[in-house]
Amino acid sequence: MPEWPEMDTYRRLLSPLVCGHTITAVDVNREKTINEPIGVFQAALIGRKVLFVERRGKYLLFHLDDGNRLLLHLMLGGWLYYGREPEKKKSEYQVICTFDNGERLFFGGLRLGFLHRLSAKGAQERLKELGPDPFDSRLTAPVFANRLSKRKGKLKPVLVDQKLVSGIGNCYADEICFDAQVLPAAAIPELKEETKLRLFASMRKVLEEAAANGGYMDRKFTEDDTFVGGHDERCFVYDREGEPCPRCGSPIRMDMVSSRKMFYCPSCQRPE
Template sequence: MPELPEMEHYRSQLSQLLCGQKIIGVTVNREATINEPVDEFKSGLIDRSILFVERKGKHLLFHLDDGRRLHLHLMLGGWLAYGEQGPKKDSHFQVILAFDNGSSLYFGGLRLGYLHRITAKAAIEQLKELGPDPFDPRLTLEAFKKRLTSKKGKLKTTLTDQRFLAGIGNCYSDEICFDAKIHPALSSNELDDEQLERLYGSMRKVLMEAKEAGGYMEHPLTPDDKLTGGYNERCRVYDRKDEPCDDCGTEIKLETLTGRKMFFCPHCQPQS
């Protein structure tokens, strides 16, 4: 599932490609992906221009020149492509937006995700429960400590709770915990000050490195996009079951915690 680094990478690229572009064509191949009748969705987008692209956690908001928003949540398996033609047949994409510069934006893998046309007020209402962004300047170390120590659940569960922090999922919760050398199944409210400081630093470090490396997903946005997916081979524990830890050589373990996969090094991240 795309997380903060992937969605921020999308936002950065799309901001350069789409801002000021006018939508001249709309294709909907799956009605369940949108939130209104197809004809209404199409007529509401034709001749509209995209002013800018905003990210909220794992969500993208395309700001339109009529004051409305296109609200995108890729959920599990969603991805984007942009160019004069898509990397697959058009029928493989749930929605396609064509622009007056001759290129199109393709929305794929949205079997669980969605693309909704909503008002600015509705966007605020739908996203009001999201926690702060990990890079929000108001989320200082002290604010982070206060939020985390007030939670009674397991650390991985807390980090992936979008009401606690917006944007962290399975992959980066494990990578952050490994970088901080903390077991992801420890209780959030039992970490000491030193662990909390390490965790805060690792959160910002890992997310920044992943964002700059193009995230871990392997779907390039454009044909000449060489950055997307650059972090995949730099993951140190995620999806590396039975591989040796880069730091100590111990086999990476995979367990399940509250229904989520949890990758960790039992030597570098002791549970007691």
């Protein structure tokens, strides 16, 4: 599932391509992907200009010149492609937006995700439960530690809870825990204060590095794209079961915590 680095990569790549351009056509291949009848959705978008693209956690918001928003969540398996011709069959894309320069934005794999047209107030209401962005200046290390201290249970399920901090999912929760040298299954009440502060530093380090490398998703964004997905080979523990730990050489292990997979090094990651 796309997380903070993947969605911020999309935001950065999309902004110079679609901002200032007008939507001239909209194709919808799956009505359940949108939140209103196809004809209404198409009529409302055609002629609208994209002013800017914003990211909130794992969401993208396309701000339109009529004051409305397109709220996108890719969920599991979703992706974006930009160009005149699709990377895959058109049937694999649930929504296709054509712009006044002839280019198209393809929204693929949205059978679990969605692209909803909302008012500014409606979008704000939908996102009101999100926690702070990992790089929000108000989210300092002590504030993060305090928010974490109010939680119970295991660490990983809390790290992926979007009410704690928005944008972290299964992949980067494991990578953050590895960088901070703490087990994903560690009990939060037993974490030392220094460990909580270390988790904060690791969170920012891991997410920033992943975004700088294009995230871990391996689907091209454009025909000649060689950037998106560049971080996949740089993950230390996620989906690396059985491989040697890059820090100590012990085999990476995969276990379950609260019905979620967790990848970790049993030798150099501690429970507190």
